[in-house]
Each structure stands twice: as C-alpha cells, then as structure tokens.
Amino acid sequence: MIPLPRRLLAATLSASLVAVAAVATSIATGGDASAAHTTTICLVPSGYRGVEVTVTVPAATAERLLARTPSYAGVCAVYGRPLPLGGATVRTYAQIEGTVPRVIGITFPSSALSGLPTEMTDRHHCFDVDGDGAIQEMTECAGGHERELELPAALRRLPGVPLTWALVNWNPHGHGAPGVYDVPHFDFHFYIQPKAERDAIRPGPCGIIVHCDDFVRGTVPVPPQYLPADYTDLQMVEVAMGNHLLDQTSPEWNGSPFTRTFIYGSYDGRISFLEPMITHSWLQGLVTGQHSSACLPIKQPAAWQVAGWYPQQYCIRYRANRDDLTVSLEDFRR
Known part of the structure; x- marks a missing residue:
C-alpha cells in the first residue's frame, strides 16, 4: 500500500x-x-x-x-516558527475569526520550564561600563536569555493589527527594580515598534546598559492621552528593548511578592510594546494545580498612537489536556 x-x-x-x-x-x-x-x-x-x-x-x-x-x-490557531526554550520550544500563535484577531499569544509545553539556562544572560547585550576590558555578567549585561519570535504569517497579513513581532526573555536571576523583580521570571513582549528600530537601541553606560543618546530617546514622555492610567516612567530604559512604564498600583509595589504583572514599553515618546511579566514559580504552580488559569484586565490609554486592534485583557493558562502553557492577549477592540 x-x-x-x-x-x-x-x-x-x-x-x-x-x-x-x-x-x-x-x-x-x-x-x-x-x-x-x-x-x-x-x-x-x-x-x-x-x-x-x-x-x-x-x-x-x-x-x-x-x-x-x-x-x-475557540477557532483553530495559526502558529509562528518555534524556537528552543528549556526542555522544549516556544512559539507564537493567533486565533482569528474573519478579519478579527481573537487571541494573540505565546505557547510552550510545560517541559520548557525545565532545563533552562542558569547563567545571568546569553551575553547578547553587554557593555564594558567601567572600562576595565572585561565584561561582568551580573552588572554589564542585560536582557536575560532572549528568543525573538515571528508572529504567524496570517496574523501579519491581517489589516489593523499593530503588533509586529514578539520577544521572550528568560531571566534566571530576575532584574531591577531590586527587591521587586529580582526573582526568576519570563518577560513576554509583544512589540508595536518594528524589530529594526528595536535592534537600533544600542548598548552603552547609561540606564540598563544602554547608549546615552538612546537613553534620552527612551525617556521622551508619552503624551498623556496615550499613557494608560497609573503607569509611571521610572527611566528603566534597556538596551535592545526600550523603556519600561510600570503600574505602581500593582501588588508587587504594595507589599505583595511579584507573581505576574503587565508592563507598557515606550521609546521616543511612543508606546512600543505590551508585556505580561510572569514568575517561573507562578507558571510552575499552574502546572501543579497550585494556581488557577486566569485573565486579568489591561489598563487602557484614552487613545492609541497607532490605530487598530488592541487587547483588553491578558490571560495565563495551563491546558492540562495539551500539557502546555499559554500567555495571551485577548478581547481585542478597535
């Protein structure tokens, strides 16, 4: 046969x-x-x-x-190209109905939580700040271990979707702010800013290992109508990433340990990325049943600089029947 x-x-x-x-x-x-x-x-x-x-x-x-x-x-997903992460792979996905994005996310098997790198960074983004001719990984590198992900082709062709690519960073020792985000965690970035512009944010001695001229561009204020309520610029501009605007009403800034939070990125006065940030222990707790899958609201600005579909909530799920985890943006509205 x-x-x-x-x-x-x-x-x-x-x-x-x-x-x-x-x-x-x-x-x-x-x-x-x-x-x-x-x-x-x-x-x-x-x-x-x-x-x-x-x-x-x-x-x-x-x-x-x-x-x-x-x-x-929901409807069947379309997927981006997978890249290795821990003991498995990570990839983007989207669920689309007609011309409407219902879900845009990142998915990976639970086995990706094991076998992860333990070094501070992959040394992609370092700078000899003190000029001693040697790179001190803990103080002169940033970005953790990064995976640059393409969004699914069908999503990139969809009209009115401002998101252009995704970036996952694994931070085995966390990062600043000290005492808040310095625990092992993942950063899940969904970029509005084109990748070429993000790549042009150079290393240097200012901010978080960033070129001083790019630090200045990173701290250009976002006009008030485009800035979500409660988000503050603490001048956390990072090489090959941009500025991080933080919601200081979030639990981790008010006496509770950091588990998951939502960050807006900015650069040159524009919102540049949307970022769920989640601890390794929280994701592991989803797998073991210690925590439950949930969706959380995303605080919205009065208007968007780039018109199109934007999510109203982000969701973190463990799908036991698939033994995988998803971190997604959902409930898109124009």
Whole structure:
C-alpha cells in the first residue's frame, strides 16, 4: 500500500472530524442545533497533534472533547516558527475569526520550564561600563536569555493589527527594580515598534546598559492621552528593548511578592510594546494545580498612537489536556 501524503491524510482526517462533529451535534440536539447551547472549539484528535479543525458542537460535547483530547477552546490557531526554550520550544500563535484577531499569544509545553539556562544572560547585550576590558555578567549585561519570535504569517497579513513581532526573555536571576523583580521570571513582549528600530537601541553606560543618546530617546514622555492610567516612567530604559512604564498600583509595589504583572514599553515618546511579566514559580504552580488559569484586565490609554486592534485583557493558562502553557492577549477592540 502506498502511504498517503501527510497533507492529504490531514485533509481527509479533518473532513472526517467535521462529519463526526456534525453527527454528534445532530444526535445531541435531535437534529435541531438551535435546541442546544453550542460551543466552538478546535478539534484535535488524540495522536494527531498536527491535525486541527474548527467545529461547533453542543457545550456538553465540547466539554468532553476538551477533557479527553488535545482540543482547545475557540477557532483553530495559526502558529509562528518555534524556537528552543528549556526542555522544549516556544512559539507564537493567533486565533482569528474573519478579519478579527481573537487571541494573540505565546505557547510552550510545560517541559520548557525545565532545563533552562542558569547563567545571568546569553551575553547578547553587554557593555564594558567601567572600562576595565572585561565584561561582568551580573552588572554589564542585560536582557536575560532572549528568543525573538515571528508572529504567524496570517496574523501579519491581517489589516489593523499593530503588533509586529514578539520577544521572550528568560531571566534566571530576575532584574531591577531590586527587591521587586529580582526573582526568576519570563518577560513576554509583544512589540508595536518594528524589530529594526528595536535592534537600533544600542548598548552603552547609561540606564540598563544602554547608549546615552538612546537613553534620552527612551525617556521622551508619552503624551498623556496615550499613557494608560497609573503607569509611571521610572527611566528603566534597556538596551535592545526600550523603556519600561510600570503600574505602581500593582501588588508587587504594595507589599505583595511579584507573581505576574503587565508592563507598557515606550521609546521616543511612543508606546512600543505590551508585556505580561510572569514568575517561573507562578507558571510552575499552574502546572501543579497550585494556581488557577486566569485573565486579568489591561489598563487602557484614552487613545492609541497607532490605530487598530488592541487587547483588553491578558490571560495565563495551563491546558492540562495539551500539557502546555499559554500567555495571551485577548478581547481585542478597535
């Protein structure tokens, strides 16, 4: 027997899944799909993680499928190219309905939380601040261990999406502010600023290992109408990243330990990135059941400098049926 090409096999299996879902819906509702509450999921059969098809089924059927297969809620995702991280890989994904982005996020298996680098940084962004001819990793490097991620091609083609690429930083020793963010954690950046402009933020002796001229550009104030409520410029401009605007009403600035927070980036007076920042221990706690998946609101500015779709919340989830974690921007509005 000649084996079917993978694409043909996937198409055949997808068609079969749609047919099965339609029959299941018909049986569950007596042939009247409107008689039952339905839910849209991405149906992924066990053993076929590369095959995904969007189906709408009764809520009870969806619940069973989500529990017993690697299926997931919402329409099927499109993905960016994966890069290695820890014991696995990390990649971007997006769930799109028509011309509307529903979810834009980053996903990785739980095994990515193991086998991570323990050195302070990957030494991509260092500068000999004291001029002694040697690089002191703890004080003259920044950025942790970075993974530069492309957004899915289908998302990049979608009109009105201001996000252009993503950056994941693993910080095994944390970073400033001292006593606040100096614990092992991940930075998940979703950039509005084009990558070439971000790459042009040079190393130097000012700010967080940044060129002094670029530090000045990084601290140009964002006009008030574009600045979200409660966000403050503490002049935390970093090489190859930009400035970090912090919400000092967040729990970690008010007596609670840092677990997860949301940061806005800026450069040259413009919002440049959106950043959920999450501790390693919090993500590990999701996997073990110590913490629960949740969505949190994102404080919005009165207006955006670049028109388009922007998220109203960010979500951190562990999907036990897939044994993966997602960090996503959701509830997009124009």
